[in-house]
Amino acid sequence: MGLLALAEVERGARARLPAPIWDFIAGGSGEERTLAANLTQFGHYALRPRVLVDVSVCDPSVTLLGSPLRTPIGVAPMAYHRLVDPEGETATARAAGRTGTLLVAGIFASRSLEEIAAAATGPLWLQLYWLRRREVLAGLVERAEAAGYLALVLTVDAPRVGRRLRDLRNGFAVPSGVRAVNLDPELMAASHRGGAGASGIEDHAREQFDPALTWSDLAWLRARTRLPLVLKGILTAEDARLAAEHGADAVVVSNHGGRQLDGALTSLAALPEVVDALPPDFPVLFDGGVRTGTDIAVALALGARAVLVGRPVLWGLAVGGEDGAAEVLDLLGTELTHAMALLGRPRLQDLDRGALGAAAFAPPLTSRRPTGTTGGRTGLQR
Numbered sequence: 001m002g003l004l005a006l007a008e009v010e011r012g013a014r015a016r017l018p019a020p021i022w023d024f025i026a027g028g029s030g031e032e033r034t035l036a037a038n039l040t041q042f043g044h045y046a047l048r049p050r051v052l053v054d055v056s057v058c059d060p061s062v063t064l065l066g067s068p069l070r071t072p073i074g075v076a077p078m079a080y081h082r083l084v085d086p087e088g089e090t091a092t093a094r095a096a097g098r099t100g101t102l103l104v105a106g107i108f109a110s111r112s113l114e115e116i117a118a119a120a121t122g123p124l125w126l127q128l129y130w131l132r133r134r135e136v137l138a139g140l141v142e143r144a145e146a147a148g149y150l151a152l153v154l155t156v157d158a159p160r161v162g163r164r165l166r167d168l169r170n171g172f173a174v175p176s177g178v179r180a181v182n183l184d185p186e187l188m189a190a191s192h193r194g195g196a197g198a199s200g201i202e203d204h205a206r207e208q209f210d211p212a213l214t215w216s217d218l219a220w221l222r223a224r225t226r227l228p229l230v231l232k233g234i235l236t237a238e239d240a241r242l243a244a245e246h247g248a249d250a251v252v253v254s255n256h257g258g259r260q261l262d263g264a265l266t267s268l269a270a271l272p273e274v275v276d277a278l279p280p281d282f283p284v285l286f287d288g289g290v291r292t293g294t295d296i297a298v299a300l301a302l303g304a305r306a307v308l309v310g311r312p313v314l315w316g317l318a319v320g321g322e323d324g325a326a327e328v329l330d331l332l333g334t335e336l337t338h339a340m341a342l343l344g345r346p347r348l349q350d351l352d353r354g355a356l357g358a359a360a361f362a363p364p365l366t367s368r369r370p371t372g373t374t375g376g377r378t379g380l381q382r
Contacts, residue, residue: 003327006291006312013084013315020170021083024201025314029162030262038258038289041268045298046357050344058337058346061100064283064306065151065228065250067123070100071333072300072348076257076287076308077127077153077232079108082178084318087111090119092317095325097121099333104153104308107140108180108188117147125151127232129158132210133187134220140182141225152225153252157233159213161205162260173200215246222247232287233260235270237277244278250305251278254287257310268299272353275303293335300348301355 003009014022028035062072075096082088089111096103097120104125105116117124126144131137141152166172173194174180180188191204222229228249234240235255243251253274255264267288275284286304290296296307309332316328345351 003316003331006315006328006331009312009315009319009324009328013318016318017084020167020172023166023170024083024164024172025311027164027166028258028262029164029260031165032258032262034255034262034264034266035258037266038255038268039291041266042289042295042298044268044359046359047294047297047339047343048355048357049342053344053346055341055344055346058340060333060337060340060348062306062348064102064123064285065230067102067150069102069123069306071329071336072304072306073099073296073329073332073336074102074104074125074285074306074308075313075329076310077104077106077155078310078314079106079180080110080174080178081314081317082110083175084314085321087321089116091322092313092325093117093120093124094322095313095316095329098322098326099329101329101333102306102308105149107182108191109182110178110180112181113140113143113149114147117149124149125153125230127153127155129155129205130210130213130217131187131208133208136183136187137221138224141221141227143182145225145227149227151228151230151249152221153230153232154218154221155232155256156213157235157254157256157260158205158209159211160209161199161202162256162262164199164202164259167199167201168197171195171198215242218246218248230285234274235265235267237273240274240277240284244282250283250285252285252287252308253304254308257288268302271299271302271304290332293332293337294339296332296336297339297343297351298356300351301353303353 060071062069081092089109093103093116102123104127106127126149171194174191190207191200194200230250231243231248232252233254234251253267253271255267283305285306286299287308290307290309299307312328313325316324
């Protein structure tokens with residue numbers, strides 16, 4: 001594609017995709033205030049470049065839960081990649097492998113866990129929603145372990161699906177030719193039933209997601225797997241500390257791409273609070289509104305170990321299949337390395353809050369103080 005900026009591939013994807021599918025991918029909940037704010041929050045920070053630093057070699061590599069990555073970038077869990085490309089998640093897996101990035105496959109993937117694993121050459125994690133039928137979750141965990149997935153990502157901010165007005169206006173339903181093939185058709189039937197003023201996605205979640213899930217239930221999942229457990233959807237220090245206390249190995253600071261509670265904190269605004277609540281060696285990932293390598297640098301400076309990228313990967317897949325998704329991921333990695341060089345911070349560990357200054361309306365920046373006995377940090381998060 002000769003990609004220079006993600007806005008170009010976004011325009012191309014929008015032109016190619018049917019309007020209801022575009023709205024399903026692009027839309028948020030309610031008035032989409034949080035969706036918009038996820039993007040604009042990055043402008044609340046100015047960068048503080050250092051000069052006369054040897055940046056002849058910049059190293060963006062990182063190790064995440066034991067897996068080495070060429071860049072601190074992963075593909076966020078998203079459903080139904082075959083909505084935008086016939087190969088779906090297998091094309092995404094090949095693109096992630098080519099670019100040295102992590103792939104988090106979604107529970108509602110449109111290719112089987114085993115097909116995705118066979119196509120992957122890089123680290124794979126599996127995302128789960130907590131379904132009412134726990135035996136289904138247990139079966140997915142067993143399959144993931146057998147196929148070589150390296151971690152489980154439990155989405156914890158969706159006791160029900162947010163009111164996504166675009167889907168309701170479109171009467172959106174998953175087309176019959178695209179299925180969540182890792183789950184029984186009977187369990188997924190509601191997602192294929194739309195209609196005027198109704199959303200198959202919302203109806204399915206209401207029918208199948210367990211809204212009674214609490215922290216104590218995590219012990220059930222923890223007892224059924226040896227894999228690291230990552231909790232996605234953390235936006236507060238209180239929940240960050242509870243995640244660590246209940247056996248999580250990492251968290252993802254995320255507001256679900258603005259698709260759940262409209263008016264919720266942006267992921268970037270929440271990031272420092274979550275980072276400061278956890279021990280320094282506890283991995284915090286970030287998800288929400290990343291569109292440039294500079295955005296990634298800001299999230300890393302605020303304490304994220306890595307970032308997850310969602311919609312832009314689907315744009316690339318829609319425009320150019322595997323090559324398009326790979327080009328999106330390559331561009332973000334290239335832009336991050338460029339930003340590191342111009343910031344005078346050639347290693348990821350050099351990206352700290354000293355790299356940031358306050359732009360208009362930015363929240364105050366604080367320095368980290370030594371960790372106390374409870375593992376907390378001071379300061380101000382997908």
